Amino acid sequence: MSQNDYYGGGGGGGGFLQGGSPYSQMGSPGSGQQRSEAASSLRPINSFQYRKAEQPHNDAPWVLDGFEVGLVTMVGHLVSMHLQTTNHVYTLEDGLGRVEARHWVGSSTNAEQEMEKWGDIKEGIYVRLTGFLKSFGGKKYINATYMRPVTDFSEIDFHFLECITVTLTLERGPHYNFGTGQQQNATGVKSSSAYQLDNSMDIRDEYSHLPPLEQQIIRYLISQDQKDGVHVANIARAIGKSDEDADKLSTAMDSLMDNGHLFNTIDDCHFAVSR
Structure with missing residues (x-):
């Protein structure tokens, strides 16, 4: 989710792209970085939290309120979609602000599966989006890996409540024994998932x-x-x-x-x- 036209305005030339390739979910495959548990955890967010999320530097994980963020999901009104040759740009509004998401065309080896997966997405509907936070050229967006229409509107309220629950659980600890697995990585950032059960469970x-x-x-x-x-x-x-x-x-x-x-x-x- 982010605000930008990446690649839509041209550019060109060879060499490395500052901020990493936008085609990659987790960065350069040759970087040798090990993904933490949080990188594989799903964090519900809203547009306000999306704007708060930061990446200290290009190779660092995204951080929200001191916790590492990997896969994110949000629910919002799809106010616009722009289909380009290399990618589709979606703008979502959830009442707290707008977020930009991008789906890179051609990442799927099966065009029919691609159409089946994204064919129901249309302007004016509510959708659930899942993807990874990315940044390119100083612009933040969500690299969308999955999007579907919302058919039950109670899901909208549920998502906001889930955002609150997960945030408070991470900040104050679980209300019951459901283990947040809070560990600090080398940068001092807490690697934690509100969904991660204690190993003993x-x-x-x-x-x-x-x-x-x-x-x-x-x-x-x-x-x-x-x-x-x-x-x-x-x-x-x-x-x-x-x-x-x-x-x-x-x-x-x-x-x-x-x-x-x-x-x-x-x-x-x-x-x-x-x-």
Whole structure:
């Protein structure tokens, strides 16, 4: 989410792009940086918090109120969308301000899947957006990895309450034993997820409300614990799904993405758990 026309105004020339390539979710693949737990955690934010988020320098993690921020999600009114050759630019309004998001065209190897994933997005509707905070040329935006229409308007109120709950949990500690895992990295920034359960808690306590297939997917991904995620083909083999079950698996994966349990890592085919 941010305010800018990146690449829309031309530019050109070779060499490095200051601020990192906007095509990358997590920065240069050759940087050798290790992602913290917070980088894979989902943080609900509003536009006010989006404006407060800072990145000390190009290679540093984004920080909000002293806590590292990785994957973010927000709900807002899609007031405009501008389709460009290389990317689609979306402007969201949530009552507290506006945010810019960008989806880079061509990142998916399957054009039909791309259309199916983004085809329902239209101006004038409310949407839920998920992505990573990015900056390019001094401009902040959200590198959108997922966006869907909001069909139940109670989700708008729920999102604002969730933002409040997570923020207060991080600031004051959990009301009950749900572990924020507060650790400090080398820069002194707290690496914490309000969704991260204490290691002593049973995984079933967190995901027992999910349908059986979604639970299988989640538990398999947790057992793998791969920072680059797991390919969807490996997930299908691990849970014993055949080609005939492809639609069921796809629906389950979409639902997990929709509810913020999963996110894409190195490409649209690799998935990891948001915790």
